[in-house]
Amino acid sequence: MATLAGDGDNTYLSDFFNKLTGIGDAQVDLNATLSCGCQNMSSIPSDSEPAFFVNQPTVLKAKRRLLRMHFESGVGHIGGNLSALDAMLHLHCEVMDENDLFVLSKGHAAGALYVTLWAQGLINDEQLSTFHKDDTFLAAHPAAHWHRHILFATGSLGHGLGLAAGAALGKRLRRQDGTVFCLLSDGECEEGSIWEALLFAHHQKLANLVALVDANGLQGFGSTREVASLEPLADKLRGLGLSVLEIDGHSPAALSAALVKRGDGPQIIVLRTVKGHGVSFMEGKMEWHYLPLEPEQYEQALRELGE
Amino acid sequence: MRNAFCSAMVALAAEKRFLFMTGDLGFMALEPLRVAMGEHFINAGVAEQNMVSVAAGAASVGEQVWTYSIAPFIYARPFEQIRNDVCLHRFDVKLVGNGGGYGYGVMGATHHALEDYGVLCALQTMSVFVPAFAADVAPIVARMAVDPIPGYLRLGRCELPAGWVLPDYKPWRYMLTGERGVLVVVGPNAGSVLAAASLLSARERPHIWILSELPVAAGSIPPACLEQIRSGSALFVLEEHVAQGSAGQMLAYALLECGMLPTRFKHFHARGYLSGRYGSQNFHRAENGIDAGSVLAEIRKIEP
Numbered sequence: 001m002a003t004l005a006g007d008g009d010n011t012y013l014s015d016f017f018n019k020l021t022g023i024g025d026a027q028v029d030l031n032a033t034l035s036c037g038c039q040n041m042s043s044i045p046s047d048s049e050p051a052f053f054v055n056q057p058t059v060l061k062a063k064r065r066l067l068r069m070h071f072e073s074g075v076g077h078i079g080g081n082l083s084a085l086d087a088m089l090h091l092h093c094e095v096m097d098e099n100d101l102f103v104l105s106k107g108h109a110a111g112a113l114y115v116t117l118w119a120q121g122l123i124n125d126e127q128l129s130t131f132h133k134d135d136t137f138l139a140a141h142p143a144a145h146w147h148r149h150i151l152f153a154t155g156s157l158g159h160g161l162g163l164a165a166g167a168a169l170g171k172r173l174r175r176q177d178g179t180v181f182c183l184l185s186d187g188e189c190e191e192g193s194i195w196e197a198l199l200f201a202h203h204q205k206l207a208n209l210v211a212l213v214d215a216n217g218l219q220g221f222g223s224t225r226e227v228a229s230l231e232p233l234a235d236k237l238r239g240l241g242l243s244v245l246e247i248d249g250h251s252p253a254a255l256s257a258a259l260v261k262r263g264d265g266p267q268i269i270v271l272r273t274v275k276g277h278g279v280s281f282m283e284g285k286m287e288w289h290y291l292p293l294e295p296e297q298y299e300q301a302l303r304e305l306g307e
Numbered sequence: 308m309r310n311a312f313c314s315a316m317v318a319l320a321a322e323k324r325f326l327f328m329t330g331d332l333g334f335m336a337l338e339p340l341r342v343a344m345g346e347h348f349i350n351a352g353v354a355e356q357n358m359v360s361v362a363a364g365a366a367s368v369g370e371q372v373w374t375y376s377i378a379p380f381i382y383a384r385p386f387e388q389i390r391n392d393v394c395l396h397r398f399d400v401k402l403v404g405n406g407g408g409y410g411y412g413v414m415g416a417t418h419h420a421l422e423d424y425g426v427l428c429a430l431q432t433m434s435v436f437v438p439a440f441a442a443d444v445a446p447i448v449a450r451m452a453v454d455p456i457p458g459y460l461r462l463g464r465c466e467l468p469a470g471w472v473l474p475d476y477k478p479w480r481y482m483l484t485g486e487r488g489v490l491v492v493v494g495p496n497a498g499s500v501l502a503a504a505s506l507l508s509a510r511e512r513p514h515i516w517i518l519s520e521l522p523v524a525a526g527s528i529p530p531a532c533l534e535q536i537r538s539g540s541a542l543f544v545l546e547e548h549v550a551q552g553s554a555g556q557m558l559a560y561a562l563l564e565c566g567m568l569p570t571r572f573k574h575f576h577a578r579g580y581l582s583g584r585y586g587s588q589n590f591h592r593a594e595n596g597i598d599a600g601s602v603l604a605e606i607r608k609i610e611p
Contacts, residue, residue, distance in 0.1 A: 103364075144395050145396070151367055152363075152367070152392065152396065153391060153395045153396065156387060156391055158356075159360055159387075159388065159392055161360075162356070162357045162360025162361050162363075162364065162388070163360050163361075163363055163367070163392055164364060165357070165360075165364060166361035166362060166365040166366070166367070167364040167368050168364070169326075169349075169361060169365050170364065170365035170366070170367070170368035170370045171368055173326065173347065173365070173370065174368060174369060174370070176368065192356070193356040193357055193360065193388075196352075196354035197357045197360065197361075199352070199354065199357075200351060200354065200357050200361060204349075
C-alpha cells in the first residue's frame, strides 16, 4: 500500500529530501498525526459525511472522496489534485482562521479544493456529487459567485498570485487582519504574470501573503525540467530577494512549521510533492494529469488509500 | 485630457476612498494625484497583467481600484486578466487608457488603440466611456466612481473649438442642427468636426450628435435622434476605431432591433495603416478618411 508522507514507506519520495533546507531540514516525525485545529469530533465520519478535523485517516478519507468524484464523473486532473490535497487540507483545517483567504491559482486542482471544503463541512456531499456534471456549481475549474470560500474563478494559469497580492494589498490598506494564501503549480511558474506578481509582492512587502508552489515536477506535456529547466526553482525565487522555504509538501510537521512563518515580505513555500500522491500507479506519472480512472484502477486506488 | 483626468481624480480622492494604480506612466500629469493619495497611489511598474490582477484582488476585499496606462497597454496586454479576474467577478475595477485611437500618432502602431472599446464591449459587465472633450472627464469619472462595476475610460486629446459652450455631459448630446442626415461622432474628433461643420450652412451639414457611452442599447438612443433617422435621414457614424466591434456596428444593430432602417448608412472608421507610413494623429485620420474635412466632404456629396 502506498502511504502518506507520514508513514514508513517513503520509496516514492525523490531525492529532494536530501536537499531540503530550512525547516524542511527538521527531523519530521514521519508517523505524526495532526492535532485538531478545527472543530473536534470523536469519531471518523463515513465517506459521505464531512469531517471537521484533519488527521491521517481523514486525509485518506478525503483522498478517497476525491477519487470517487473523479471516477463518478469520468474525468482526469487527478494527479495534480493528489499532489496538492495534503497541503490544502492542512492549510484550511489547521492553519487558516476566519480572517484568512485562500486563492487556488492552480485551478485544475478544483477537486482538491471542493474536497477540502467538504472536509470542513462547507460543501455538502450532495453538492460534491454534482462535480463536473451538468447544472453544477462544481466545475472542473472553480467558478465565481457561488461559494464564499471560493474567491475567484481560476483555471487559466498565472492569475491567482496577482489576485492574491491584490487581496493582501487591499487588506493591508484596510487595516484588516489575516493572511492571503495562494496555491500555485510549478508548471504555472512558467507564466510571466507569476513573476510580475512576485516582483510586486516583494516590492510592496506584502507580509500578509503566503504563496505555496505545488512542485510535483510534472506539467502538461513533460517534466518541468524538460520543458523549462525550472529547477532550481527555490533558488530562482530567492534570487528575487524573496523568503523561500522548501519542504516536503506531504509532511504535516513540515507544513505546520512552514505555514505559520512570516517575515517582512511575502513568504514563498515550495512544496516538494508527488503527482498522484498516495496511489502507487499514479505517483510521478504525467499521464495522471489527464486520465480518468478505470473501474479496476479505482478499486485498487481505494484499497491503497485504506478502504 | 490627462490633466482633466488628474484633476477629477484628485477631487474624487477628497470625497471617497479608492486605490489608484499606474503602469509606470503619468510623468508630468499624475503627480498631484500621487501627492493627494499617499499610500493609495501605487506605481505597479511595467507589468500591466499583474496590475489588473492586483486590482481585481484588491476589489475583492472592498477597494474600488482605478488602473491607468497608455490605452493599448491597459486593454490589450492584460486582456485575459480583464476578462477573467475583473469581468467574470464584476469587480469594481476601472481601466483608464490614455491616447485612444491614433492618439499617440508617430509613436507607432504599438501605441495605438483602434479596437479597444470593441474588444472590451464584448466582455460581459463592462461599460465604456469615451469623452469627447476635457470637460466631459470629470462628470464621467464621477459617474464611473458611483457605479461599482468594471469600466473603461478612453482618454484622448481635447479638440474643443474656441468659443464653444458645451451642453452638460450626457451619453448622447445633440450638438448642431443640419439637413444632410445624422452624423454620430464618438470621441475627441467631434471637436474638429464641429469646428468645420459650424462654418457650413445647415443645408450643407448633417445633424451632429456626440455619443460617449458604450455599448449602445436600443433603448439608449435619444428619441430626437431616432426621429431624425426615422424621418428619412441618412445615418453617418464617425469614430477612431476599426469597424469590427465599433460604435457604428452597435448602432446599426440597435436600429435593426428597433425596426428602423436609415435610407443610407455610411461608416467612417479606422482602417489601420493603409500606406505603411506613420505620422501624427491627424496624418492617420486623413489617411483613413476620418478627418473632419474628409468626412464632411463625403457627406456633402450625398443628396439630402
